[in-house]
Amino acid sequence: xxxxxxxxxxxxxxxxxxxxxxxxxxxxxxxxxxxxxxxxxxxxxxxxxxxxxxxxxxxxxxxxxxxxxxxxxxxxxxxxxxxxxxxxxxxxxxxxxxxxxxxxxxxxxxxxxxxxxxxxxxxxxxxxxxxxxxxxxxxxxxxxxxxxxxxxxxxxxxxxxxxxxxxxxxxxxxxxxxxxxxxxxxxxxxxxxxxxxxxxxxxxxxxxxxxxxxxxxxxxxxxxxxxxxxxxxxxxxxxxxxxxxxxxxxxxxxxxxxxxxxxxxxxxxxxxxxxxxxxxxxxxxxxxxxxxxxxxxxxxxxxxxxxxxxxxxxxxxxxxxxxxxxxxxxxxxxxxxxxxxxxxxxxxx
Amino acid sequence: xxxxxxxxxxxxxxxxxxxxxxxxxxxxxxxxxxxxxxxxxxxxxxxxxxxxxxxxxxxxxxxxxxxxxxxxxxxxxxxxxxxxxxxxxxxxxxxxxxxxxxxxxxxxxxxxxxxxxxxxxxxxxxxxxxxxxxxxxxxxxxxxxxxxxxxxxxxxxxxxxxxxxxxxxxxxxxxxxxxxxxxxxxxxxxxxxxxxxxxxxxxxxxxxxxxxxxxxxxxxxxxxxxxxxxxxxxxxxxxxxxxxxxxxxxxxxxxxxxxxxxxxxxxxxxxxxxxxxxxxxxxxxxxxxxxxxxxxxxxxxxxxxxxxxxxxxxxxxxxxxxxxxxxx
Numbered sequence: 001x002x003x004x005x006x007x008x009x010x011x012x013x014x015x016x017x018x019x020x021x022x023x024x025x026x027x028x029x030x031x032x033x034x035x036x037x038x039x040x041x042x043x044x045x046x047x048x049x050x051x052x053x054x055x056x057x058x059x060x061x062x063x064x065x066x067x068x069x070x071x072x073x074x075x076x077x078x079x080x081x082x083x084x085x086x087x088x089x090x091x092x093x094x095x096x097x098x099x100x101x102x103x104x105x106x107x108x109x110x111x112x113x114x115x116x117x118x119x120x121x122x123x124x125x126x127x128x129x130x131x132x133x134x135x136x137x138x139x140x141x142x143x144x145x146x147x148x149x150x151x152x153x154x155x156x157x158x159x160x161x162x163x164x165x166x167x168x169x170x171x172x173x174x175x176x177x178x179x180x181x182x183x184x185x186x187x188x189x190x191x192x193x194x195x196x197x198x199x200x201x202x203x204x205x206x207x208x209x210x211x212x213x214x215x216x217x218x219x220x221x222x223x224x225x226x227x228x229x230x231x232x233x234x235x236x237x238x239x240x241x242x243x244x245x246x247x248x249x250x251x252x253x254x255x256x257x258x259x260x261x262x263x264x265x266x267x268x269x270x271x272x273x274x275x276x277x278x279x280x281x282x283x284x285x286x287x288x289x290x291x292x293x294x295x296x297x298x299x300x301x302x303x304x305x306x307x308x309x310x311x312x313x314x315x316x317x318x319x320x321x322x323x324x325x326x327x328x329x330x331x332x333x334x335x336x337x338x339x340x341x342x343x344x345x346x347x348x349x
Numbered sequence: 350x351x352x353x354x355x356x357x358x359x360x361x362x363x364x365x366x367x368x369x370x371x372x373x374x375x376x377x378x379x380x381x382x383x384x385x386x387x388x389x390x391x392x393x394x395x396x397x398x399x400x401x402x403x404x405x406x407x408x409x410x411x412x413x414x415x416x417x418x419x420x421x422x423x424x425x426x427x428x429x430x431x432x433x434x435x436x437x438x439x440x441x442x443x444x445x446x447x448x449x450x451x452x453x454x455x456x457x458x459x460x461x462x463x464x465x466x467x468x469x470x471x472x473x474x475x476x477x478x479x480x481x482x483x484x485x486x487x488x489x490x491x492x493x494x495x496x497x498x499x500x501x502x503x504x505x506x507x508x509x510x511x512x513x514x515x516x517x518x519x520x521x522x523x524x525x526x527x528x529x530x531x532x533x534x535x536x537x538x539x540x541x542x543x544x545x546x547x548x549x550x551x552x553x554x555x556x557x558x559x560x561x562x563x564x565x566x567x568x569x570x571x572x573x574x575x576x577x578x579x580x581x582x583x584x585x586x587x588x589x590x591x592x593x594x595x596x597x598x599x600x601x602x603x604x605x606x607x608x609x610x611x612x613x614x615x616x617x618x619x620x621x622x623x624x625x626x627x628x629x630x631x632x633x634x635x636x637x638x639x640x641x642x643x644x645x646x647x648x649x650x651x652x653x654x655x656x657x658x659x660x661x662x663x664x665x666x667x668x669x670x671x672x673x674x675x676x677x
Contacts (some may be wrong), residue, residue, distance in 0.1 A: 159381055245369070
């Protein structure tokens with residue numbers, strides 16, 4: 001008896017013929033696009049891009065309609081249009097990243113990250129003066145906000161996940177509403193409540209207070225998600241061993257969620273690191289180092305960028321771009337940290 | 350032969366109580382107290398802005414919302430005549446936010462659909478990172494990008510729009526100046542709110558009941574058929590909620606709008622013209638040289654902005670919460 005070898009076939013995979021058809025449709029679309037753009041007064045790379053998108057839709061539909069009919073055409077159109085949406089969104093992101101890097105690099109030099117603006121102004125040529133004072137100021141603000149917002153955020157999250165009191169629904173709702181508070185309102189609030197009423201003048205501390213308002217909801221919501229991921233077996237085991245709830249939370253739940261809570265903190269920092277509007281009311285202006293967070297203004301990266309743009313000279317704009325490049329690097333570091341720390345926790349599970 | 354069982358000593362029954370220990374009471378007390386911080390902060394914000402803005406609100410009455418003059422002048426007797434009206438700014442804010450919404454919602458929904466149903470695993474990971482990154486960009490970066498990179502392009506698009514659709518009053522302009530217009534501000538805001546709408550939509554789409562999706566496939570639906578018949582009807586509410594969250598964000602955006610909008614106290618519906626209003630940016634713009642009277646007016650503006658975003662966010666969260674819960 002002879003046996004026949006059965007080869008697994010993959011009827012859904014693209015055959016060489018299909019590939020050739022796809023390639024020819026793309027090529028045809030490119031050719032038509034070039035023809036259209038050259039033949040009409042349109043200009044620019046974006047014109048090529050958008051005309052190509054449209055042409056490819058039409059050309060490929062014509063290819064598909066022969067084999068699959070109108071239903072196939074609609075399916076193909078949907079697949080392509082969703083792809084286009086994603087591509088356009090990514091293009092915006094890459095445009096922003098590229099602009100920051102390409103414009104910002106020109107103003108970067110050693111002085112820019114090791115000096116302050118005490119003996120330099122925005123009108124001096126690049127190479128004189130730097131933004132170290134603003135970097136320090138921003139770090140100062142971040143530290144103050146962490147000290148205020150992280151305990152509050154985590155305690156609120158504990159209430160929502162561990163105690164689950166009667167008001168949990170209300171608190172949840174309010175935290176969500178709080179994450180929508182416009183940043184300018186946070187700054188105005190600190191100005192109205194503290195600067196207009198007490199002898200405290202704009203300082204890093206007040207800036208940190210304003211930023212905390214924006215940071216608390218982010219920390220709370222992330223911490224809550226993380227605490228919800230801690231298996232309830234762990235809690236029950238702790239309680240069954242006779243531990244009080246306080247001991248269970250402090251020695252079991254929080255350590256289990258530690259890396260997630262760090263992620264929550266980092267996400268909160270990423271949220272506030274670049275906030276500008278509240279700082280305009282609360283931190284004041286200073287061109288040198290100010291290590292006292294309670295007295296005197298502080299330079300921060302966002303306010304320096306703001307001032308640089310307001311000054312209006314090419315040198316000032318260049319400084320703004322370089323400063324925002326540094327700010328973006330700070331935010332990106334936070335972002336990558338949050339992802340690596342966060343993914344470590346999920347791997348453990 | 351048997352061994353006598355030892356006499357049993359029955360211990361006193363342990364006192365069982367559900368009363369928490371002292372340490373637990375303290376712990377619960379502290380946590381509960383801190384959990385109300387959100388309520389307290391929100392209440393304090395409203396209270397202090399009202400306190401400082403009260404005189405303006407009282408003086409201007411309803412005119413604070415319906416007038417569009419904004420001036421502080423001193424008459425011959427040295428008395429201050431203050432005239433504050435937010436109408437132009439409020440309408441401007443709404444106009445810009447809706448432009449942003451009209452542009453952002455389709456793109457965000459398409460991206461969310463692509464992520465949920467079309468993207469290969471590797472592309473999906475990259476794209477999710479990109480969208481998250483977009484949410485983490487500082488708003489001043491959007492402002493800078495909008496001013497230097499987007500504006501030159503957007504002016505060209507605005508000219509095209511005006512050339513071909515200028516007969517619609519919306520796209521008409523009194524003078525051919527297209528920079529710093531509500532249209533451009535709307536574009537920048539659209540890019541800013543795409544990530545939030547995308548992530549909410551994605552979350553909702555991903556919760557589409559699998560049995561319904563598979564049932565549709567089993568009936569011979571194409572992928573688009575499944576999306577149209579099952580996913581979109583299921584996710585519509587969530588998308589609306591996400592869009593409203595984006596709207597709330599757009600209402601309150603300050604810095605990015607400040608750079609790309611020419612703020613003028615005149616109600617303007619010609620979105621391509623270099624004249625617009627935005628409450629948040631106006632506050633920052635006027636704050637620098639504001640006297641005590643004007644600061645009061647700015648506080649009142651802040652209060653109105655705060656209440657506006659709060660209401661939008663309340664509704665949005667209610668919608669999103671309901672949809673997301675019903676899916677589980």
